[in-house]
Amino acid sequence: MSTASSTDLLVGSHVSFSKKGLLNAAQEAHSYGATAFMIYTGAPQNTVRKPMAEQFVEEGWAYMREAGLRYFLVHAPYIVNLATPKEEGFSFTVRFLQEEIVRTHEARTDLIVVHPGAAVGQTEDEALKRIAAGLREVLRAPHPVRVALETMSGQGSEVGRTFEQLRFLLDEVGDPRLVICLDTCHVFAAGYDILHDLDGVLETFDRVLGLERLACVHVNDSKFPFGSRRDRHAVLGTGYLGFAVPYRVVHHPALAGRPFILETPWVGTKGKERPMYEAEIALLAGWARRRFQEEFVHDVEALRAFFAEQGIGSLRAFVLEGWEAVRAKKAKLEPFDDLYGRVREAGMFPSLDEEHVRHRIVGALAVDELGEEILAG
Template sequence: MLKIGSHVSFSGKGLLNAAEEAVSYGSSTFMIYTGAPQNTRRKAIEKQFVEEGKSVMTEHGINEIVVHAPYIINLGTYKDDKFEFAVRFLQEEIRRTSYLGVKNIVLHPGAFTEKDVEYGINRIAEGLTLVLDGVKDTEVNIALETMAGKGTEVGRKFEEIAQIMDKVADNRKLTVCMDTCHLHEAGYDIIHDFDGVLEQFDQTIGLDRLAVVHLNDSKNFSGAGKDRHAPVGAGLIGFEAISYIVNHEKIRHLPLVLETPWISKEKGKERPMYAAEIALLQGDVESRLGGDFLDHVERLEFFFRKHEVDPRDFVVKTWEVLKTDAKAKKEDGREPIERLYDMVKEERLLTQLSEEEVNHRLVGWFASKQILHS
């Protein structure tokens, strides 16, 4: 069985809340931050309802989860005080991860800021060496995440991650987290040649180092280097390509984690698409979401086909306008799902459903060629 889940909240009752939220989406894995990703405030890990959370995980067959390190850790900085903080704080996060019994903590390698990429690679390797030297009593791996190339971040190319690893004397606890949005925006052709990308990864780093995959569609075209996630199918990677990745024989055994955005036309009422995305990628929509879900997707397909709207073409053309025509974007900056939702409401289709439920069915419509005609 595939291990597909999402990023979930660790607030409130810690691991218990996280596990229960993950189960509500139909997850078979999940990812957490052990505290807010943008600050240092942390509750004692011993008070985070760990055993209760593990009990829920066991009950629902979840046997592997992932921790993500805070964004405020930057091992690439040239400022000594910030570097020392990054090393110390990452060590603390690794100890918290170890207490949870989790084997991989995902880390953005770092940014070189006012220096250059060579400096960044060397500085990150120096930091990782110090970090690992201070947590030898744990079994936690640091999974370096492939990055999109935004700003001065390091890790946009496999070669950069390989160089970091090579410069860490004892690198046995270094693994890799592959992010689909980041790969796409870094210029890797995961849409048409994911096999080739995996081969390049294997030759440069080694597939034995691949430990986690982040599943995200992208709001940008290949090579944009901006790191903007989209719901599965609503971006420029597309459902078909992400489904191929999920089911790839060299990927499918790993924890596959969604970090797709929560959406709503009304600010403050955003909701996740995780339940629909997980069911679609698992290939068990009817058993998870019910026959009515498929009936609704079929109604949407009939409606959009009548108006000559193709899922993939519509998404690509909408993003083309939003990315290349500043005037059109200013006049109508609605993203693909927003536009489709407005068409559905104007036609008074599925009026018995909430906005969240309609959006779930629109995500299903992006995959309609696979789930209705397979």
């Protein structure tokens, strides 16, 4: 399989708006080494929003140009549901998403990701028709902003878990601004086996939806196994997908040119959680050595030797066996936490904080699957 040049990759993470809006978001993304990022225009758990005129848009774009950040997109909050059977809630959601499109346009970008919705007591067919009607209203907003429907896991009464359901929405709405966001955790949980047949899944996507309608990719590992219909993201390499699958996704020639956005969870001691974005981005893009210098490479090698001494011949096998033990309630710690605990108990890297020790464990997980060449850049 051919790969894209790391300099061509639009790879980054979800970041947050804070006091200075887009400026702070761009600064946070740059701190992780990102070339792209995704924002919410306010808290993802509510619909309270400030005017974009107060969100430091010009300052944010100036910083992006200086820092080499090339693109960002918007994600609508999780709580909006276009499938709701309640008229008041439906009208509010349509109006809110129209306003989000305006905010996206005012932020000077062209893509917003939306979860299709949940049936909530309706049949899936009824929910899909409701969503289609809502999207037709939403897309009356006179802006060139594209709306990307996210592939869903099918958790609870979520719709949009199959490519055919999303095709129905594309056809019913009939607007070229309606596009798709592929989420690696979600499609795996929904029953698309990207672990063993990524090419086949992408061929199915192309046949049903058309790869030309794919606008962006969310890159996540999964805490639950194939077909579970559970939406629980994991740090890359620490779940059922592992590190190799996200790496192949990011470098797949059929997906070239799209932004790849990490939504992996923050991890660590309670109250001190941190994202693994910096390590994940550097390893995915092939610039880990440049980003972290030789010390990182040596520490990853030391970790691999340490884990081998612990009887862990394959970190990948350890992670999978660890999740099965967690599922069976034979283990209290998730595999990533187990590995971190072993490292700390052994007194390794006493001068490093938890975030940077975990970065190195992610590096060891990546090397375990993909070989030492992943650290070459």
